[in-house]
Amino acid sequence: MPKRILSGTVTSDANLQTVTVSVERRFTHPVLKKTIRKSKKYRAHDPENTFKTGDKIRIQECAPISKTKRWEVIVG
Template identity: 70%
Template structure:
């Protein structure tokens, strides 16, 4: 099964080797037919502490690194 890759914005970098990434998805509401924005936050492993708040990054699913981390930062996303 392929690993999921998501793109989002770093919203937190306080912890060592960890960043919080907000991933936004858009979908059409089934009844109102209006575009809805839903945001979900993921905690991702950042080995080198190189990403700061506001950076656009890509994260990839991986084996659990800790209690809350199931993702790792792959690379900085292109604009």
């Protein structure tokens, strides 16, 4: 099964080797037919601490690194 890739904005880089990424998705409400925006935060592994708050990045699924980290930053 392929690994999921998401793109989002870094909202926090306070922890070492970790960034918090906010990923927004848009969908149409089934009854109201209105476009809705929902966001979710993911904790991603950033080994070199290269990304700062406000950066647009892509993250990819990986094996669990810690209790909350199951994503890694894609470089390139």
